[in-house]
Amino acid sequence: xxxxxxxxxxxxxxxxxxxxxxxxxxxxxxxxxxxxxxxxxxxxxxxxxxxxxxxxxxxxxxxxxxxxxxxxxxxxxxxxxxxxxxxxxxxxxxxxxxxxxxxxxxxxxxxxxxxxxxxxxxxxxxxxxxxxxxxxxxxxxxxxxxxxxxxxxxxxxxxxxxxxxxxxxxxxx
Amino acid sequence: xxxxxxxxxxxxxxxxxxxxxxxxxxxxxxxxxxxxxxxxxxxxxxxxxxxxxxxxxxxxxxxxxxxxxxxxxxxxxxxxxxxxxxxxxxxxxxxxxxxxxxxxxxxxxxxxxxxxxxxxxxxxxxxxxxxxxxxxxxxxxxxxxxxxxxxxxxxxxxxxxxxxxxxxxxxxx
Numbered sequence: 195x196x197x198x199x200x201x202x203x204x205x206x207x208x209x210x211x212x213x214x215x216x217x218x219x220x221x222x223x224x225x226x227x228x229x230x231x232x233x234x235x236x237x238x239x240x241x242x243x244x245x246x247x248x249x250x251x252x253x254x255x256x257x258x259x260x261x262x263x264x265x266x267x268x269x270x271x272x273x274x275x276x277x278x279x280x281x282x283x284x285x286x287x288x289x290x291x292x293x294x295x296x297x298x299x300x301x302x303x304x305x306x307x308x309x310x311x312x313x314x315x316x317x318x319x320x321x322x323x324x325x326x327x328x329x330x331x332x333x334x335x336x337x338x339x340x341x342x343x344x345x346x347x348x349x350x351x352x353x354x355x356x357x358x359x360x361x362x363x364x365x366x367x
Numbered sequence: 368x369x370x371x372x373x374x375x376x377x378x379x380x381x382x383x384x385x386x387x388x389x390x391x392x393x394x395x396x397x398x399x400x401x402x403x404x405x406x407x408x409x410x411x412x413x414x415x416x417x418x419x420x421x422x423x424x425x426x427x428x429x430x431x432x433x434x435x436x437x438x439x440x441x442x443x444x445x446x447x448x449x450x451x452x453x454x455x456x457x458x459x460x461x462x463x464x465x466x467x468x469x470x471x472x473x474x475x476x477x478x479x480x481x482x483x484x485x486x487x488x489x490x491x492x493x494x495x496x497x498x499x500x501x502x503x504x505x506x507x508x509x510x511x512x513x514x515x516x517x518x519x520x521x522x523x524x525x526x527x528x529x530x531x532x533x534x535x536x537x538x539x540x
Contacts, residue, residue: 195396195397195524195525195528197525197528201394201396201397204392204393204394204397205393205397205521208388208389208392208393211388212385212388212389214388215381215384215385215387215388216381216385216514219377219381220377220378220381221374221377223368223374224368224374224377224378318531318532321531321532321534321535322531323531324530324531324532325530327528328528328529328530328531328532331525331528331529331530331532332529332532332536334522334525335522335525335529335532335536335538335539336536338518338519338521338522338538339518339522339536339537339538341389341514341518342515342518342519342522342538345511345512345514345515345518346511346515348378348511349507349508349511349512349515351368352368352370352504352507352508355368355370355500355501355504356501356504356505356508357497357498357501357504357505358491358494358495358496358497358501359491359494359497359501359504359505359508361494362494363505363508363509363512364512365508365511365512365515366508
């Protein structure tokens, strides 16, 4: 599928409502982490989305657009949410994410990116040369990855309740 | 997590809006199948959800509740949607699914199931002995499984666009 900003925005603009539909009314038994599990709970994942809006996608795009390819991005802290989300509620995180995403997509749209700009290079601290199109594509796939992580975490809560049906349910494996 | 009908219903009642939020406004490049792929497209998955509402979950629960454990369920046709969905639109399938789910959850709630009823046995044509609680739990996990399948299918559309970031994105593997 050829990359087009408008199509990337279709997915990116859906994510806040997808998360709210999926999690907004769930009782805490669903959304809290299983004790002693190292898997991320939906609460953890929401904090991670928020940290990405604040420090990853648009800030990195700005580096590519303004400063050129020789400045490496700041490494992204994949565990920042464990401190940052302390004391917050799931509903609060859903709202914060929706607001940040809205603002970031307004910024993205305001750039009216050209095909030439999408090919501008950047330097990832670990992966090396990237470009703006790859960054925006990764933003999209990252959204979907973590929806997948959330539905997997929810499914695992019923991992034993399904009994012999487990055999048919690859999400539990 | 201990099974409770109300908590199962939380997830089951969310799914129509989750699917609409995820797919409702996407251009067909996102929702159509990659040619020659045997993976299910979001369109295929929606047809499968609909067929489940019509022939699987509530009908099987009714067999368990009314007829006892010695009547095996009708085998569920996992490929029925390829014929049944022909000529339909994605938007139409989203609406049909939402209506059927709403009706089925009304039926489920109207039963006011007791703990004793949840333990009533049924016979799965392949898996053997099951019970009503396991059937309802499987309905929940099945919903989540196919949300997972849809987001994975969407992510794969950008499988090459992300470039070197692919390494970090387990959804693409």
